[in-house]
Amino acid sequence: MFSRRGFIRVSSAAVGSLALRPFGLLPALAQSGPDYRALVCIFLYGGNDSNNTVLPMDDTDFQAYTSIRRQLALTPADLTTPTTVSGSPISFHGQLPSMAGLFSSKELAVIANVGPLVQPLTRTQYQQTGAPVPLNLFSHPDQQRAWETSYPQGYSTTGWAGRVADFIATQNYNANTIPMFLSTAGNNLLGTGASTQQIALVPGEPLSLAGFDNSAESQARYAAVTKLLTLNSGIALAQAANQTLSNSLADAQVLANALGKASPLKTVFPATELGAQLLQVAQVIQVQAALGMRRQIFFCQLGGFDTHADEMNTLFGLYAQLDPAIAAFYAATQELGVADSVTTFTESDFSRTLQPATDGGADHGWGGNHFALGGAVSGGQIFGQFPTFELGGPNDTDTRGRWIPTTASDQYGATLCEWFGVPNSVLPIIFPNIANFPTQKLGFLG
Amino acid sequence: MTRVRLSIVLLLWTFGVASHAAAQTSLSNQAAARFLDQATWGSTPASVAALQKTTMEGWLTVQYQTPSSTLPAQPINDPDGQPNLDFTPVQRAFFQNTLAGQDQLRQRVAFALSEIWVISGFSDRLAYAVPPYWSVLSNNAFGNYRDIIKAVTLSPGMGRYLNMANSNQATAAAGSSPNENYGRELMQVLTIGLNHLNQDGSLALDAHGNPIANYTNDQVTDMARLLTGWTYPTQPGVAPVNNNPNYFIGQLYAVESDHDTGSKTIFGGVQVPAGQTAEQDLNSLLDALMAQKSMAPFVCAQLIQHLVTSNPSPAYISRVSAVFQNDGTGVVGNMQKVISAILLDPEARAGDQAGAAPVSGFGHFREPVLFLANLLRGLNATLTPTSGIQVASSDLGQDLFFAPSIFNFFSPSYQTPSGVVAPELQIYSTATASLRTDVVNDILYGSIDGTTTFDLSPFQQFGANNTDLVNYISAAFLHSTMSSDLRAACLSAANAATSPGRAVQAALYVALTSAEYQVIH
Numbered sequence: 001m002f003s004r005r006g007f008i009r010v011s012s013a014a015v016g017s018l019a020l021r022p023f024g025l026l027p028a029l030a031q032s033g034p035d036y037r038a039l040v041c042i043f044l045y046g047g048n049d050s051n052n053t054v055l056p057m058d059d060t061d062f063q064a065y066t067s068i069r070r071q072l073a074l075t076p077a078d079l080t081t082p083t084t085v086s087g088s089p090i091s092f093h094g095q096l097p098s099m100a101g102l103f104s105s106k107e108l109a110v111i112a113n114v115g116p117l118v119q120p121l122t123r124t125q126y127q128q129t130g131a132p133v134p135l136n137l138f139s140h141p142d143q144q145r146a147w148e149t150s151y152p153q154g155y156s157t158t159g160w161a162g163r164v165a166d167f168i169a170t171q172n173y174n175a176n177t178i179p180m181f182l183s184t185a186g187n188n189l190l191g192t193g194a195s196t197q198q199i200a201l202v203p204g205e206p207l208s209l210a211g212f213d214n215s216a217e218s219q220a221r222y223a224a225v226t227k228l229l230t231l232n233s234g235i236a237l238a239q240a241a242n243q244t245l246s247n248s249l250a251d252a253q254v255l256a257n258a259l260g261k262a263s264p265l266k267t268v269f270p271a272t273e274l275g276a277q278l279l280q281v282a283q284v285i286q287v288q289a290a291l292g293m294r295r296q297i298f299f300c301q302l303g304g305f306d307t308h309a310d311e312m313n314t315l316f317g318l319y320a321q322l323d324p325a326i327a328a329f330y331a332a333t334q335e336l337g338v339a340d341s342v343t344t345f346t347e348s349d350f351s352r353t354l355q356p357a358t359d360g361g362a363d364h365g366w367g368g369n370h371f372a373l374g375g376a377v378s379g380g381q382i383f384g385q386f387p388t389f390e391l392g393g394p395n396d397t398d399t400r401g402r403w404i405p406t407t408a409s410d411q412y413g414a415t416l417c418e419w420f421g422v423p424n425s426v427l428p429i430i431f432p433n434i435a436n437f438p439t440q441k442l443g444f445l446g
Numbered sequence: 447m448t449r450v451r452l453s454i455v456l457l458l459w460t461f462g463v464a465s466h467a468a469a470q471t472s473l474s475n476q477a478a479a480r481f482l483d484q485a486t487w488g489s490t491p492a493s494v495a496a497l498q499k500t501t502m503e504g505w506l507t508v509q510y511q512t513p514s515s516t517l518p519a520q521p522i523n524d525p526d527g528q529p530n531l532d533f534t535p536v537q538r539a540f541f542q543n544t545l546a547g548q549d550q551l552r553q554r555v556a557f558a559l560s561e562i563w564v565i566s567g568f569s570d571r572l573a574y575a576v577p578p579y580w581s582v583l584s585n586n587a588f589g590n591y592r593d594i595i596k597a598v599t600l601s602p603g604m605g606r607y608l609n610m611a612n613s614n615q616a617t618a619a620a621g622s623s624p625n626e627n628y629g630r631e632l633m634q635v636l637t638i639g640l641n642h643l644n645q646d647g648s649l650a651l652d653a654h655g656n657p658i659a660n661y662t663n664d665q666v667t668d669m670a671r672l673l674t675g676w677t678y679p680t681q682p683g684v685a686p687v688n689n690n691p692n693y694f695i696g697q698l699y700a701v702e703s704d705h706d707t708g709s710k711t712i713f714g715g716v717q718v719p720a721g722q723t724a725e726q727d728l729n730s731l732l733d734a735l736m737a738q739k740s741m742a743p744f745v746c747a748q749l750i751q752h753l754v755t756s757n758p759s760p761a762y763i764s765r766v767s768a769v770f771q772n773d774g775t776g777v778v779g780n781m782q783k784v785i786s787a788i789l790l791d792p793e794a795r796a797g798d799q800a801g802a803a804p805v806s807g808f809g810h811f812r813e814p815v816l817f818l819a820n821l822l823r824g825l826n827a828t829l830t831p832t833s834g835i836q837v838a839s840s841d842l843g844q845d846l847f848f849a850p851s852i853f854n855f856f857s858p859s860y861q862t863p864s865g866v867v868a869p870e871l872q873i874y875s876t877a878t879a880s881l882r883t884d885v886v887n888d889i890l891y892g893s894i895d896g897t898t899t900f901d902l903s904p905f906q907q908f909g910a911n912n913t914d915l916v917n918y919i920s921a922a923f924l925h926s927t928m929s930s931d932l933r934a935a936c937l938s939a940a941n942a943a944t945s946p947g948r949a950v951q952a953a954l955y956v957a958l959t960s961a962e963y964q965v966i967h
Binding site: 045046068070071135136137138139140141142157183186187192193197198199200201202205206207208209210211216217219220221223224225227228231233234235236237238239240241242243244245247248249251252303306308309353355356357358359361363364397398400 | 608609612613614616620621622623624625626627630634640657659663664666667674756757803804806807808809810811841843850851852853857861862863864865866868871872873874875876877878879880881883884887888891892929931932935936938939941942943944948952955956959960961962964965967
């Protein structure tokens with residue numbers, strides 16, 4: 001609602017000024033050879049009920065889980081064979097066999113009960129009014145925004161990956177060919193920088209304008225269109241639209257040239273929406289050298305996770321799409337020889353109540369379990385702690401099992417960014433609350 | 447800042463002159479076509495002429511009395527006896543209505559409402575659920591907002607989409623809680639929003655300068671309890687049970703044994719007494735919503751965004767909100783008065799005067815459905831039973847009746863990286879920007895879908911006179927306000943064309959791909 005505009009002015013001043021600090025004065029990335037690193041975010045829209053994605057299988061936890069989850073409880077038959085981590089067994093949802101396998105082969109790590117926080121928070125602190133918490137908890141757009149901006153206590157006009165792109169742009173690390181942040185899921189606040197633009201692709205669709213040839217007539221029409229993009233109509237919304245089409249035209253040729261020279265990937269991707277997005281990402285990674293890109297952040301999405309009802313069937317179908325797409329993407333990075341250079345990770349609005357809602361679903365929660373995957377990941381481990389499965393227990397906000405995160409999304413993001421090459425001195429600009437957490441990096445990378 | 451304020455004052459003054467003059471002379475082509483760009487799917491020579499025979503107020507009165515066009519009922523099952531998942535006939539009929547329906551304003555308002563009161567095929571894709579839901583919005587668009595809330599709340603489509611249908615009171619045996627989805631989003635998205643708003647849409651702040659939440663999470667839980675006990679209408683020929691299976695024709699009805707009759711505390715600390723029926727509880731909720739002061743600015747600002755401008759001034763929102771709060775006879779939520787207030791407001795009408803300079807943040811970007819409907823009307827399209835115009839809409843990011851969530855295809859608060867609020871630009875990316883030019887290319891130079899045809903003959907009456915051609919395009923698509931830059935660009939493309947027919951194509955291509963056209967302003 002633009003009724004928030006007044007507030008944006010107040011709060012984005014704080015973040016905006018951070019984002020606009022002169023990066024040029026900051027230490028440069030260590031430039032030791034033509035290394036390449038990419039982060040790939042898969043956002044699970046709607047709030048993935050990660051209570052059923054991966055769970056502890058020791059008797060105490062599993063019994064508590066089963067008795068509270070009722071009709072949403074997975075049985076051992078619905079789960080992958082338990083893997084023991086530091087003496088404790090865990091299992092994945094049965095439709096995530098590849099991810100379970102990548103966990104066992106130590107290429108995938110679990111980050112448990114992670115979510116947006118302003119500072120570490122206990123149940124007691126949460127229930128006392130006044131403890132700083134993310135704005136509008138349990139609201140989809142607000143918690144998506146919290147993940148995207150890493151400024152959960154207010155509104156930021158830039159996303160954390162956009163601020164990383166702003167920093168990378170000061171390092172002359174990438175050739176000036178395409179933007180560092182590339183989305184296969186439309187414009188996203190995550191990749192909005194203060195000084196950098198983002199690029200969005202529809203998988204498989206070129207950005208170039210159709211219907212032009214070399215005739216004088218056609219060239220005159222093209223010139224008329226492109227000249228208009230440089231003129232000021234005096235209409236702010238038209239200028240913004242012109243900027244987008246200008247970006248599209250600027251990116252179109254270089255991308256088409258690079259992609260056109262690449263040989264097809266041998267890895268077969270599933271013919272799903274997410275499969276198509278990750279295939280497009282893999283194809284762009286394949287031509288990173290031709291594009292002169294040494295640092296890239298990609299954004300993909302899978303929607304449909306708002307499972308207030310009929311959750312068992314819905315998650316079954318969504319995981320059946322997620323798992324093979326992730327597996328194919330990881331295989332493609334191995335095929336391209338960049339598995340160690342690409343780290344894939346998940347985000348989601350929030351997890352969901354451990355206690356079911358009527359009609360076979362669960363309601364909006366907060367902290368949830370997430371994944372990092374790649375050759376550089378210290379896989380096969382749990383980072384952070386699963387919540388105590390107790391309604392009204394130490395991790396619950398109230399009495400329905402809405403978990404207060406025990407690890408902050410900032411710590412998760414800072415770990416990714418350190419590996420990506422963001423120096424410590426820059427981290428507070430990317431994650432304004434990071435200093436509030438005693439441990440800033442979780443150790444699952446590098 | 448000063449310049450903007452001065453120009454608004456100036457425009458208010460010129461509007462005063464215009465409305466005075468309107469009593470004696472008919473509306474100019476510019477004023478009539480510009481109004482119709484806001485109130486219909488697009489002006490045509492015929493619709494401009496019709497408006498010029500009356501006044502904007504008179505036109506609105508006729509529109510308020512024009513009955514709804516409808517979307518055709520769809521079979522529940524396909525010929526193989528499987529659930530009918532084909533939305534194509536409904537989507538196509540929607541575009542046919544934009545092209546030929548007489549209830550242009552009703553369709554625009556119902557479409558705006560459908561982007562607030564979103565249901566989507568995303569969850570289970572049953573085609574027959576859509577026409578009845580569209581009728582709820584269309585039939586209530588010119589009624590009272592309270593009736594819209596109630597009709598949508600009891601519609602099976604919303605009951606399914608946000609899970610109020612078959613949400614039962616908690617029982618120890620079930621171990622589950624009433625479903626929070628509808629109770630939460632009814633407040634957050636559909637009526638009052640997250641925070642207290644002033645009448646002008648700005649955030650009301652507490653003594654520390656912080657926003658004031660409209661409700662707590664405990665109150666969400668109580669809203670869920672209040673809304674328990676409703677189930678789907680009973681499908682003919684099927685025995686009713688407490689929790690009927692999905693059925694999308696008719697209204698939800700109450701099963702009192704599944705309703706939580708305890709007392710509830712909802713938003714604003716409103717106490718709903720124990721012992722009420724499901725319907726009594728719902729009426730208590732409607733009373734509380736209609737008395738909640740954030741609703742008028744929350745709803746009115748979004749309606750203004752859908753019809754007129756992404757960036758209404760606080761004063762504009764305040765004027766419309768005041769009408770929402772009281773239509774002059776003490777009634778809250780009178781939609782006809784609200785719509786008239788939106789469309790006749792001096793800020794909406796400021797650009798009607800010849801030579802009026804554009805106001806920088808004014809107007810709104812044509813979302814794919816508005817863009818395509820406008821092209822259909824402006825280029826004299828004929829749809830066929832196999833037209834695929836809805837595919838173009840989907841390609842551009844707006845698969846009709848398939849919003850990704852209750853939060854619609856785009857957010858009312860979306861800001862571009864340059865910092866301007868422009869909701870519809872959220873789905874205008876580098877990808878959809880180039881695809882949008884391709885749609886124009888297909889229409890003018892090829893084929894959009896193989897069967898939809900366009901009649902360009904009105905644009906072909908000027909022979910080699912490209913100046914007259916461009917003037918005609920300006921009248922048809924930019925209510926005669928084409929800038930000198932766009933005019934020059936159209937002319938340079940037309941003048942390089944190898945025949946008058948190709949000049950028409952070239953000039954139209956440049957005009958219709960321009961941002962100046964794509965922002966209704």
